[in-house]
Amino acid sequence: MCVPSIPVSRRYFLALAVTPACPAGFGLWEPRLVATPPGIVLTLDACMGGIDRRILDLLLARRIPATLFVTARWLRGNTETLALLRANPGQFDLQNHGARHIPAVLGTTRPYGIRPAGTKEALAAEVLGGAEAIISTGAPRPLWYRGATALYSPDALTVIAGLGFRVAGFSVNADQGATLPADAVSRRLAAAKPGDVVIAHINQPGSAAGAGVAAGIAALADGGARFVTLAAAEARGEVRPLPCA
Numbered sequence: 361m362c363v364p365s366i367p368v369s370r371r372y373f374l375a376l377a378v379t380p381a382c383p384a385g386f387g388l389w390e391p392r393l394v395a396t397p398p399g400i401v402l403t404l405d406a407c408m409g410g411i412d413r414r415i416l417d418l419l420l421a422r423r424i425p426a427t428l429f430v431t432a433r434w435l436r437g438n439t440e441t442l443a444l445l446r447a448n449p450g451q452f453d454l455q456n457h458g459a460r461h462i463p464a465v466l467g468t469t470r471p472y473g474i475r476p477a478g479t480k481e482a483l484a485a486e487v488l489g490g491a492e493a494i495i496s497t498g499a500p501r502p503l504w505y506r507g508a509t510a511l512y513s514p515d516a517l518t519v520i521a522g523l524g525f526r527v528a529g530f531s532v533n534a535d536q537g538a539t540l541p542a543d544a545v546s547r548r549l550a551a552a553k554p555g556d557v558v559i560a561h562i563n564q565p566g567s568a569a570g571a572g573v574a575a576g577i578a579a580l581a582d583g584g585a586r587f588v589t590l591a592a593a594e595a596r597g598e599v600r601p602l603p604c605a
């Protein structure tokens with residue numbers, strides 16, 4: 361996956377035979393991901409709902425690159441924000457968070473009580489529907505997918521790979537689904553190291569966690585951290601799975 365002379369589609373075919381993943385909650389699995397230092401990859405999920413301007417305005421003001429994992433559902437309700445993002449294509453990278461925000465789990469396990477895709481067909485519709493929604497905005501075809509809840513059944517990982525998407529793990533969970541207090545989120549983010557791939561949420565303007573995301577990113581930037589989008593890091597062959605803890 362690190363050989364730039366190979367066409368992207370072929371590269372992904374080769375890279376996706378297996379997605380390494382680690383045991384996580386609910387008896388499900390999660391891939392872990394890191395980048396080559398010094399860049400920190402901010403991946404911000406936009407599951408549904410709105411946009412957290414505390415975070416977006418900071419990113420815009422300080423020209424901090426970030427990757428947004430968006431759903432078709434979120435895109436439909438946030439056309440003004442989408443225009444802002446698309447006006448800064450080098451800064452913001454749109455990747456695939458699915459069509460309707462359904463967990464990428466085959467079978468009946470419900471992570472956090474959320475009904476999963478259940479079948480291969482439903483999962484394919486979720487993954488491809490998310491990608492098509494991004495493409496229809498005029499943005500480049502997404503190459504990365506992150507399922508709702510970021511937990512996966514092993515057979516779901518195989519289905520996603522077969523559809524040509526890499527699964528976006530992470531190495532720092534900054535906000536635990538936007539559930540943590542601002543101070544805790546800020547501390548987690550500020551402790552991120554060069555090469556970390558951070559997950560947080562940018563779709564919950566009313567959450568305390570969002571204030572912590574903004575404060576943590578600002579602290580990192582103040583400390584001289586460098587940021588890179590997932591697409592840019594991937595294009596340079598600077599993204600790799602992180603072994604299980």
Ligand SMILES: [Zn+2]
Binds near residue numbers: 405509
């Ligand atoms: Zn989500």
